[in-house]
Amino acid sequence: MSAPVTSATSESFEEQSTAAESRRIRRRSLGLLRSLLRPVAGAAWGTAALVVGAQLAAVAGPALVAYGIDQALPALTDGDAGPITLATAAYLAAALLGGVLTAATVRASARVSQTMLLDLRRRVFRHTQRLSLEFHESYTSGRIISRQTSDVDALRELLDGGVTTLASGVLAMVFTAVSLVLLDWRSGLVLLIAVVPGVILTRWFQVRTQVQYRKQRTAAARLIVRFVETMTGIRAVQAFRREPQVREVYGDLAEDYRGSSATSIRLNGVFDTGLTLIGNVTVAAVLLVGGLRALDGGIEVGVLVAAVLYSRRFFNPLQQIGMFYNSFQSATAALEKLASLLAEEPTVPDPERPKRLAEARGDVRFDDVEFGYGTGPTVLPHVDLHIPAGQSIALVGETGAGKSTIAKLLARFYDVRAGAVRLDGLDLREIDPVDLRRAVVMVTQEAYLFSGSIGANIALGKPEATPQEIEAAARAVGVHDLIAAMPDGYDTEADKRGVRLSAGQRQLVSFARAFLADPVLLILDEATSSLDVPGEALVQVGLQTLLADRTSVVIAHRLSTVMGSDRVLVIEDGRIVEDGSPFALVAAGGRFADLHADWQRSLRRTT
């Protein structure tokens, strides 16, 4: 019944830092990025073209200034206003074109990046839904939430402005360098020499921050996990005065997170400073080389000015590229986590060639079933069982005997280790998942309500249900009067986690859900434990109609529920030790008879 923790496989890499492992992780995350880019490749190239255009327009400026000073000024002095008019008009045109293209880039890149994010969000969401319960039970909800919120956010920051910044930055540098080389190759050479320390610095920065950002993502995830758990259990935290302890733990995690982001920012500071330094030294060098040559008449003053302007421009984008690198590292770390989540395979995979189950009857068989959770010990050593269609079964046994495990196998929340569970002769693993879920429904003790109306929560059992059907289901389980009395009837918001509904009422709503789903095999795992006696009696009456021609497997501690079933299975240590009608088992004397006697005694004692 208890699922041992399978080691949190996907996160184990956090502690590993072997080079090969690190490379593998990086490859996988870049693969993810590539696959996200593929569908928007056209638009991305379009955006790139816009960026090229905008940069070409921008790079025209200094050249026109040089032309103005060196050619148009002497021409104008000689009385020819043509060149300066031309230069001014060309500059104006470049300015307008640059503006239009820049604006278009902002829009286009937002469209590309938001489309990629939508794709990523959907993929991660779909994948987590596909993953088996076993995964969910070991990965923890907080970590999954962290993947889908804060990690996706990190990528958003990169895509939001980062990519265009990078593209335009790199292009600006290339164009500037090319323009300078064309204008004056010696100044261009000075600039190109300066690139060498720039590249070395960038490489250092890359290596140092990669590890750092992974740490930061992990720290962020820890914060989120703790936050989600505390807020989910706020009642217990307050009732047991755990605020100081919880605060302390959270404070420590917040400090860890602060520390790791401070380290990243510090690295950035070094990078930023280094780039500024390289840039400024280059400007001085260009000025020196150019100035000395201008003295000899080697170049004109206008060209020298343009060279200085260009070399200053050349290093301008570097800061932005530094910022991009920042978000790139953070996003890569996030992508690594996301990619590892997406790489998780469901342990309960969808069949490759699904078999349709058009008209299910509800005949259930356990053939030589052996089962244990993950790599843990065997829970069910050997179960052989046949439940004919339409029979109602009650599972009885001590807590931990394996009753819920049998129920979970029936609902295919887990797959067997050996043997097979069959519905109408078909192995559950081969049945089309849609058909399987239509045929088999399991209701558990925890009656989770989603935000949205009560009606919508019931309709979860059958999304296409009409309001009449929803009401009929509610009536059948005796929750209609209660809902009708609510402020907005079936449109009343269920509120967060349905806290304003009592546990019993929530169970009734989730029961109505199951009623509406109308499955051929209904599994109730402690689904009525919080109901009061009248509520349970009502449900029982409703059940009679529902179970009339359906198979049911019920786990209940109340013998009043058990005594109403066709057949009782007593489970002990994962084995079926008694099997028969409730009255026959009572008559036979045995474990069930003992239980029944206890129950009778408990009833008598209360009078």
Add this chain to the structure above:
Amino acid sequence: MPSAPPASPPESTTRVLLRLRRWARPALPRIALGGLTALGASLLALAVPQVLRVIVNGPLLSEGSQRGVILGAAVVLALGVLEAFLVWCRRALILTPGTTVERDMRTDLFRHLLDLPVEFHDRWSGGQLLSRIMSDLGTIRRWTVFGLVMLLVSATTVVVGIGLMLATSWVLGLVYLVGAVPMIWLGFRFREDYKVVARRARDQAGDLATTVEESVHGIRVLKAFGRGADALDDFARQADELRTTEVHKAKTQSRVSFALSAIPEAILAVSLGFGVVLTSRGELSVGALVAFFATAAVVNSPVERLGMLLAMTLDAKAATDRYLQVMDTGSAVRDPAEAVALPVADPAGSRVELSGVHFAHPRSASADGELRGGSDILAGIDLVLEPGETMALVGLTGSGKTTLLQLVPRLYDVTAGSVRIDGVDVRDLSRADLRAAVSIAFEDPILFSASVRENVLLGTDLSGQAADDLVAEALDVARAGFAYGLPDGLDTIIGEEGLSLSGGQRQRIALARAIAVRPRVLLLDDPLSALDVTTEAAVTGRLREMLTGTTTLVVAHRPSTVALADRVAVLEDGRITGVGRHADLLSTHPHYRYVLTALSALDDPGGADDAQADELAEVRP
């Protein structure tokens, strides 16, 4: 989808951001100093063109001095090195404050959320809170570390730069200034539009986080009904809405980036024309013309950056709004100004008295957006628990039993009337004292990711041998001996990050936890619902022995749980309609009989055995 209460009326960006002072105050000197160094760095950058002007006009064009050129280049180099040094200083100065402000704001919000009553948490979805404490605070941090400083520095650089341009040539400077007017106008227009979209995007992201959270917490339901695809559709629709908003946001931003990139360049184009004409007439030196363009090149990049910085500021404003929205929510359940101490406990137990207790959930927006006042769930409860007494609370599901229980430790506050422990109104006690005296076992057992031992000791401050003994006793009473057989025994980590236990196992740990507090008043909310009859009988027996001297109120749905109690109170239509012994109530109180046996008042009461037999007969197919 209701996610968070509607935002308060809009406030000015400056006023909202100024409220960050509260957290930024200790960091202000460093931020100010950082700002100064940043300013120094940009002024140095602006000085370079002036040097250039001197070189062009002096050594290059008139003197032809090699020494002059070398000296000039050396000055440019020195200025450059100094600028780089100042950039480093800015980084180093602002680093610590930026991250500590974020951390302080985060821990403050967390502390505040812990302090806010359960009623608040009922109303707010987890995703909205999560997005505030993570992504909104991240945005604020980036703004304080980078945005704020760069905004001020860029603005100053632009102003000083324009001043220098005016000094170089007032005509050209004027051209630049005239061009700046439409930029400022567009900037303001942009601000209004962008603010709205930025807030919407953040709220939608919060809703998306809520959907994610629900899809994870409700995974069993989604799997059981095979509704993963529907959940995905729902999620995809929301994600698509967010995408539309973000694209819309980019459109707004693109208008301002057009203005900020086209206008400065256009100004330069016009300046080129004017400048060349002026120079040809000898009204401007070549060096000055060169210096003007070099200055404009320095100024243009902060101008272009202004758009991004403005957007960043508005994003930070939206984030701050959302943060303050929660921080400004006052706690309705407060500690009294002067807390009264509980009288020393009587060994016989405490007396608990509820008089005229009313309770209604606070008003909330209904589906059609109109505010509805909650109707009274409890409408005048009068009930006295004598010292040491165990009383069962019986009523139909949804009658308010759980709510009544939660009024005692003030998880909710009464809307009228009072709850008293040994004569003291619970609202006059500090919450810490109150909750030390009162302990509760929830029906839905909430365990934390910690060891069994830590979970059981959650409400106590004991350690060492005393704690071990307490854990052993509590586990024994709750019949939770299975805990010793877990992989690491009592050190096994349970809860979400650990071993998953069955419902019955969790319930027994939660029961042990409530007992371990050794409270004066114990509240048990149907604590044995997930236990089988045999276990329940065993737990009941031990509990009865252990509860002497503890006043206990236990919510019961079944006769077997009622067995714990000395007396029973019947909750019906928000009032207590009967108090007495089980057997007496069974024969005299029709509603009680109905609740516990599902038999209407008209049936012959008979014996309980017969009644149960009848019940079986009724439900048997």
